[in-house]
Amino acid sequence: MGRVISDKFIKDLQEEGRLHELTKKVQNDDTLMLALRGHYINVYYRGGSILNLSEQDNGYAARFDTNYSKEKSLDLPHSTIKTAEDCSNWVAALSGLKEIMNSYFATKRKSEREFQQLVAWENNRSIISNETEYFITDIEFADRDQGAKLDMVGLKWLSGHRRDETRCTPVLIEMKYGIGAYDGDAGIAKHITDLEGILANPVKRESINKTIEDQFDQLLKLQLVDFNKHARYNRALVSGRPEVIFLLANHNPRSKRLLNILEEIKEPADFDLRFFNASFAGYGMHNARMLGLNDFKELLRQLAS
DSSP states (O other): OOOOOOOOHHHHHHHSSTTHHHHHHHHHOTTTEEEEOOSSSEEEEETTTEEEEEEEEHHHHHHHOOGGTTSSSOOOOOOOSSSSSHHHHHHHHHHHHHHHHHHHHHOHHHHHHHHHHHHHHHTTTTTTTTTSSSEEEEEEEEETTTTTEEEEEEEEEEEEGOOOOOBBBEEEEEEEESSSSSSSTTSHHHHHHHHHHHTSHHHHHHHHHHHHHHHHHHHHTTTTOOOOOOOOOOOBBOOSEEEEEEEEEEEEEEEOHHHHHHTOOOOOOSEEEEEEEOOOOOOOGGGGGOOOOOOOOOHHHHHHH
């Protein structure tokens, strides 16, 4: 699927590499997220790409999405990063680019994408990340070959299994922000149907597993996932029956729209369908807070009564 980056790219992002200052910035700035995209990386801010770096023969092409600044003239650093100093110039520019994006998002909100990044941060890098049982390896995941387009992918690794690196299972997450996102062409029923077509294919399923596994390994090398590894940790291995989670942000409990949609849904044959019922407030994900279809429908009935 080509979502991991080359060894050369990884080395340049690691200590003493010419891109290391950017990695250090992401490690120390909780508003930023680095995502692996094969021959390029995206650095996200509030769910939008603040910096795109593409690997080239002579260095890295650097790009800021000028759609965020159509009415402003920009004085950006050089578009090719060849040295550590070039990288430093882009890191220095990030604070100004954040302000440009803040102005854009003030009138054109992208709430679902912002919350995707928040979920990834809480489970990967926050003060409680070692306690959660899910790790996010990618957001805005898309792969034409597999027909896969997902809000988030990652792995589930139960706290009681952390000494066994073979006990990691693949997780595919769809986030819906507000009740208006539940139906239609990008609604819950359509996502389930699409995923049934993908995950029924063993080759596609294995390809997704390998991508998640490799991404997790590279994010660990960049110190962008935080959990207590045992002394002989080598590499997490992703396998087994996938889990598809719907993460429904800011649901209106007085609405019956969600229950009406789910009443028509049948249990999928090739994956475990789950709905995240938050542990009080926050997005730290635990296996105990994942409800199956029938349990979730019963909860909705109780809320609506």
